[in-house]
Amino acid sequence: MIDNNKVRIMTRMSIYEKHEGKEDLRFNKYFKSDYARLQVLRTLVSVSIAYIIFALLFVLYNLEYIIDNVLTLDYPALGKQILGGYIVVLAVYLIGSLVGYSLKYQFSRKRLKKYYKLIRELREIYKDEDSYGNEL
Amino acid sequence: MLTKILEIRNIAIDTYRKVRHIVNPVIKFIVALLVFSNLNSAIGTDPRFTKTSIVLLLSLVSAVTPGGVMVFFAMALTLLHVYNASLYLAILVLLIFMVLYATLMRFSNGNAIIAVLIPLLAPLNLHYAVPLILGCVATPVAIMPCACGVVFYYLIDVIKNFSGINLEKVNVDILIDYYNDLLNVIVGQKEMYIVIVVFALVILTVFLLRRLPFDYSFLISIGAGAVVNIIGFLVGSLKFNLSISVGTVIFMTLICALIAVVSDFMKRVLDYTAIEHVQFEDDDFYYYVKAVPKIKISMTNHNIRILSTSDDVRDSDEYPDDEDYVSAYSEQAPGYDLYNGYDDEDAQAQDDRDDYGRDGEGYEGEYDQDGYYDDNEGYEEDENMAMRYAMSDVKGDYESDFEEEMDIDDDPDGIDR
Numbered sequence: 389m390i391d392n393n394k395v396r397i398m399t400r401m402s403i404y405e406k407h408e409g410k411e412d413l414r415f416n417k418y419f420k421s422d423y424a425r426l427q428v429l430r431t432l433v434s435v436s437i438a439y440i441i442f443a444l445l446f447v448l449y450n451l452e453y454i455i456d457n458v459l460t461l462d463y464p465a466l467g468k469q470i471l472g473g474y475i476v477v478l479a480v481y482l483i484g485s486l487v488g489y490s491l492k493y494q495f496s497r498k499r500l501k502k503y504y505k506l507i508r509e510l511r512e513i514y515k516d517e518d519s520y521g522n523e524l
Numbered sequence: 525m526l527t528k529i530l531e532i533r534n535i536a537i538d539t540y541r542k543v544r545h546i547v548n549p550v551i552k553f554i555v556a557l558l559v560f561s562n563l564n565s566a567i568g569t570d571p572r573f574t575k576t577s578i579v580l581l582l583s584l585v586s587a588v589t590p591g592g593v594m595v596f597f598a599m600a601l602t603l604l605h606v607y608n609a610s611l612y613l614a615i616l617v618l619l620i621f622m623v624l625y626a627t628l629m630r631f632s633n634g635n636a637i638i639a640v641l642i643p644l645l646a647p648l649n650l651h652y653a654v655p656l657i658l659g660c661v662a663t664p665v666a667i668m669p670c671a672c673g674v675v676f677y678y679l680i681d682v683i684k685n686f687s688g689i690n691l692e693k694v695n696v697d698i699l700i701d702y703y704n705d706l707l708n709v710i711v712g713q714k715e716m717y718i719v720i721v722v723f724a725l726v727i728l729t730v731f732l733l734r735r736l737p738f739d740y741s742f743l744i745s746i747g748a749g750a751v752v753n754i755i756g757f758l759v760g761s762l763k764f765n766l767s768i769s770v771g772t773v774i775f776m777t778l779i780c781a782l783i784a785v786v787s788d789f790m791k792r793v794l795d796y797t798a799i800e801h802v803q804f805e806d807d808d809f810y811y812y813v814k815a816v817p818k819i820k821i822s823m824t825n826h827n828i829r830i831l832s833t834s835d836d837v838r839d840s841d842e843y844p845d846d847e848d849y850v851s852a853y854s855e856q857a858p859g860y861d862l863y864n865g866y867d868d869e870d871a872q873a874q875d876d877r878d879d880y881g882r883d884g885e886g887y888e889g890e891y892d893q894d895g896y897y898d899d900n901e902g903y904e905e906d907e908n909m910a911m912r913y914a915m916s917d918v919k920g921d922y923e924s925d926f927e928e929e930m931d932i933d934d935d936p937d938g939i940d941r
Contacts (some may be wrong), residue, residue, distance in 0.1 A: 438626035441619050442710070448616075449707040481627075488631075488665060 389515040394513050401506050409503065420493050425509055427489040435481045439474050530821045533790060553587035556594050559640045563601055564645075566684045569607035573601060591637030594631070598640050598676075602683065609686060610699075613706060620679065620710050632669040635662060642673030643680055649772055651677075653780035655723040656749045659730020660742065660788050667727050671720045678709050678716045685790050722756030739796045739816055742788050746756050750781040793819040 405413070415423055447454065454461070540547065560579045568574040582601070586594040599621050607614035629636060638654060645651040654673070658666040682705045709716065726749045733745035757773045760766050800815040 434626040434630060436753055438623045441623050441626075445616075446711055447621075448702065449711045485631075490919060 390512065393506055394510065397510050397513075401503060401510075404503055404506075407495050408496070412500050412503070415492070415493055415496045418493075420490065420497075423493050424486055424490050428485050431481050431485040432478065435478055436474075439477060443470060456490060527821060531795065532819065533793070537790065549587040551589075552594070552754050553583050555637070555641070555644070556583035556586035556597075559598055560595065560601060562644060563598060563605075563680070566680055567602065567605045569605045573604055575606040578907045584892045589633070590631065592629075594637045595639045602680065606683060610702075613686075613702065616703065617679070617683070617707050620675075620706075623710065624675060628668045628672040628675075631665055632672070633663075633665050635666050638673040639676055642670065643677040646677050649776040650754055650780060650783075652773075652777045653783045655726040655753070656730060656746055656780055656784035658747065658786050659727045660734060660784060661791070662727075662731075664728055664731055667724045670723050670727065674716060674719050674723065675710065679706075680711055682706055683813050714764050715760075715768075715920060718756075718760040718764060718766060721758065722753060725756060736737065739799075742792075743785065744887055746781055746784045746788065749784075750777050753777045770882075803866050 401409075418426065557579065562584050564574040564579065573577070582597050584879045586597060603614055604615055604622070606617045612891050629639065632639070635658070642651045643652055643656065651673075655670055658670060685705065686702045729752045730745045733748050734742050738744070754774050754777050757768055758770055761768050761770055761773075792870070795818065796812070796816060800813075800817070802811075802813045802815060804811050804813075835914035
């Protein structure tokens, strides 16, 4: 016989698994610090690649000027500027991603707690069913 | 008047809930169709990709996949059209797209579709609505896809200049000009950066103000966002000599603010005249709660029940107000429950019907506005409305279940790491 309560719990669980649950259960493999570190590392790689490409485009944009002044350019100062820019951009992105992904992880934990609560309810129902079956 | 508007809102929301599984993909399909058609008409140099069948196919796939796929198709289509004009320009565009993805799009967090909405709405000057609505419904991370959309718009604007020209045959100087124009978009385009900064400020303003606990914070935040938008473009126009018409910005910002207000109205209507201030405590905290109830109105529910088998009564058209008729007839006839089709179960069902005319048994277990299954929606929601919605409005949109919120720390499985 269909247990309405069980169906209701399983439906809620299934809908959660279909939407945020997919991502949340993936996060569940990590501790908060591990997850945040992994995302920060990914951000570091992607921002570094983007900065190199951006610098390349900047050089291309000013190629005429660079060729004209190739001998007179202050290369150490230019290097410092590029490095300084990289550090600033990287710092902004890394801090942003650390905060953002930590918050994202926390929200996912809250949703997961509700999900685990439903699992416990379901487990109780199965326990009751088992004990009822044994009595018979 | 307000009741009528609220009734219309209820009908619209109920209708949307019923058909959203069909309507959502259809809306996405139409948006994708508009995006790809506009892209093709603006920069369509390769006739193979401007075919209707290709556009329809891409739109169809975009309709049933996440928003990021639509953005990917739009970028791929742009790249292919540029490649048809010149390989080197295509490489440049690819590099720009890589920068956009690495710095902006990978943080889109489910809002990727905004990146194509801004270029779509910008020619109509309706793109000012995007940051206003994003401030209301999203987090500041939405600044990222919004900025990507602005860059995409300016990029298409430049690509337009050389679309349709065979760049292999033109003078080298002209080709270099095109290269510089393209590079200028990402390296030296002041106007674009000002638009990005203004949109970011609008999103932040609306987001921060709407979370503050004062009355009408949602409306005030949209108004403040509109003011920031106007002042931002005004300053940008005066200081950096932008090619933006101030009059158009002011007029269209007001229109867009109105759109944002309507969008917010469809999301929630709060009754600030019935605010509850409550204080309570548990083992760990003392709570000061300001509870703002949501306005909910009951819809008129006409239930027609035929209580007689005679022909003159069976025709319900003869009784314009059927509910009154049934009520009056039921009271006057003591033995009415013996009539055909009206047994004890029906009587019980009528008793169970609540003030809103809803059948308790059938109403139990519905999908809530956010798409989650909520078996409490119905009775408990109305009974505990003030308290439950207070928590959702004070804390934010992601938590609305008060009871479950209170015992989230009770976790014997030890999953809290």
